[in-house]
Amino acid sequence: MLRNDQKAAIRQGFEMGFSDTRIARGVPDINHMQVYNYRHKLKIPTKDIVNRRYDIWTELIYKGVSISQIAKMYDVTENSIKVLLWKNRNISLVEAKARVLKLREENQQLELGDGIPSLGQLGLQFKPITPEDNTE
Numbered sequence: 001m002l003r004n005d006q007k008a009a010i011r012q013g014f015e016m017g018f019s020d021t022r023i024a025r026g027v028p029d030i031n032h033m034q035v036y037n038y039r040h041k042l043k044i045p046t047k048d049i050v051n052r053r054y055d056i057w058t059e060l061i062y063k064g065v066s067i068s069q070i071a072k073m074y075d076v077t078e079n080s081i082k083v084l085l086w087k088n089r090n091i092s093l094v095e096a097k098a099r100v101l102k103l104r105e106e107n108q109q110l111e112l113g114d115g116i117p118s119l120g121q122l123g124l125q126f127k128p129i130t131p132e133d134n135t136e
Contacts, residue, residue: 002030002034002038006027006028006029006030007038009023009026010023010027010035010038010039011042013027013035014039014044014049014052015052016052016053016056017049017050017051017052017053017056017057017074018049018053018074019049019074019075020032020035020036020039021035022074022075025075053074054085054088054089057070057074057084057085058089058091058096061085061091061093061096061100062099062100062103063100064100064104067081067082067093
C-alpha cells in the first residue's frame with residue numbers, strides 16, 4: 001500500500017514525464033511495479049507521460065539547459081534525447097541551439113534599450129575613470 005507522500009511524489013514524477021522505473025528509484029521504499037500499478041489505477045497512459053517528457057525536454061533545451069543536464073535528470077543518454085526529439089518532435093538540436101542564441105541576443109538588446117548602456121547592463125565591471133587616468 002502506498003502512503004500519501006509516496007503517491008504525491010509519484011504524481012509529481014508523472015507530471016515531469018519520468019518513467020516508472022525512474023520514479024521508483026527516486027521515491028524511497030517503492031518499486032517500479034507499484035508505480036506502474038498506481039499509474040494504471042489513475043488511468044494515465046504511457047503515451048501521455050512520454051509526450052510530457054518530450055515537451056519538457058523541448059522547453060528545457062529552448063531555455064538553454066544543456067543536453068547533459070537533461071540526460072542526467074531523466075537517466076537517459078544524450079544521444080537518446082537527440083534521437084527521440086528528432087523522431088517525435090522533428091527538433092534538430094543544432095537548430096534549437098541557434099534559436100536559443102538568437103533569443104538571448106534579442107533579450108540582451110531589449111534590456112539595453114536605445115540609450116547608452118551601463119556596464120552593469122553589459123555584465124561588466126571596471127574601475128571608474130578618474131582624471132589622472134585620462135591621458136588625452
